[in-house]
Amino acid sequence: MIGLLDLQGGVVEHLDHLDRLGIAARRVKKAADLDGLSGLIIPGGESTCLGRLLRITGLDRTIVARHHAGLKLWGTCAGAILLAQRVVGGEPCLALLDVAIQRNAFGSQMDSFNTLAMVPAVASTPIPLTYIRAPKISDLGAGVRSLLAVDDYHAAVEDDVILATVFHPELTPSLAFHRYFAHKCGILTADGDEAGWHPEDWTRYAPLPH
Template identity: 40%
Template structure:
């Protein structure tokens, strides 16, 4: 899957579980050259990585089974731009609440998140939010929350880009970006546009 432009940054999408195809399409629409990542060799040469929404415990377990956990942690520590949506936000948090006993995260963002903070699948909802950092932030961004986490603690270096009911639901720390919601399913690519810009700036 390519855009045909040599300047398109190569961005991987962790493809062990979750909304992989939707992120691949959104990244392509944002001018990236996206590729699914299922093994550590497919991390070579990427300029950025997306951790999709899905089931955080399953993503954690399969990432370890496929030998991706430590390589992804190392890339995050080295400064690789990474974006996580919903379960991906959980995976980027340094600490999680209500996780399974042996659940691990990739870490990287100095924050504590609560799994399924907004409720179960039946409590899914949509909201129009102002999201800082994207183009035309004054235009509401339609957000979709599905068994979504929220942020309960933030480190001093973490910037809040959006909130719902006072809870941070979009954050950025350096080259790391995370949202509680699923922009890949809305057709509004401004979050992916922001991440692609972050990848280009890092390169």
Template identity: 40%
Template sequence: MTAPGSTGPHVSSPDSRPLVGVLALQGDVREHLAALEVSGARAVTVRRAAELDAVDGLVIPGGESTTMSHLLTVLDLFEPLAARLAAGLPAYGSCAGMIMLASTILDTRPDAKHLDALDITVRRNAFGRQVESFETDLDIAGITDGPDAAPMRAVFIRAPWVESVSPHVQVLARVPDGPAQGRIVAVRQGAVLATSFHPEVTGDRRVHAYFVDMVREVSGGNRGVGNIDT
């Protein structure tokens, strides 16, 4: 399933791999870059509007969502990013990235901004403080299923969870047990994917490979220019 509309200006490139950016404001930027490269993308950092214009898809890493929204505004990236998402840019958000992509955020500051790319309600820091970080095995629809598949080890660090979703959102994973049993921790809506957890820290590249395939679905034969300064 893909979102309609243009994903931004592109020109032909001899490299058929999609160009996927990682928003390089906070979080595990290098880890996401490495995971994307292994998964078949050309991966670049994004800090400027021209760099955003060049990519076929974007990863928004973890970090602190209110700080991230402030930095996007200071760098004049917030409105360009919101516009590209509205036009169908494939995006993947992990942890704080999920919060940034949501339409409604609970337990956040009143001046925090979000990108309205997922029709979900997210509760910030829902699992508790940093010391309450944890790991669990998850079954993720479309990623860990199949005859040779296995659950994914998921790492949650001051993570959000999804309180509710609209009918347009596909729930991909829920916490299997414990006090948070049943809480939604992975979703997809069209070309936008989000997880509460951090797959970049485990060495399991299946979420990144799934997202790169999503980018290929949307971008088709058009690829990013690949000439931006990183």
């Protein structure tokens, strides 16, 4: 089973992607929710807010302890910021992944964009990438591999137990990164229906008021 840290940020879109791949998932709001998980996704959102909530709930120490006991981690955007050991001009939070990261490195919310890239380790066809006030990853430590290098930064990196992406695969039809993370966690996946994806599919987890 894979958990979704559910304190703030883009949770339900990840749940929808995991469901498409036939992966059992659980929202994580407290320490007991981590029991029995193979992996935990730390979603995008606002890293300062998420970091504060992690400290207030004490989940920061629990996640670090569970990670050392085998829990795999994937951070998307703000989640990647929380995982980094070095935050340019700021303080690290979980400090588990040996990289530097610079917040808001592409500018303001208005500078958010979509693009497309080949990520050979993850899929054999180009993957759509959605950047929302994204960070840039640099200065990879020993043991950290780049999955996608662009210009002066890394957009996706991993070590043996952590995956970090500066973009949001959960906001695109692509299931490739969710499949990749599941396999990293030792979880088998169904084929998954990418063609049938609709941008509002996640609303079944959080219905919009009429």
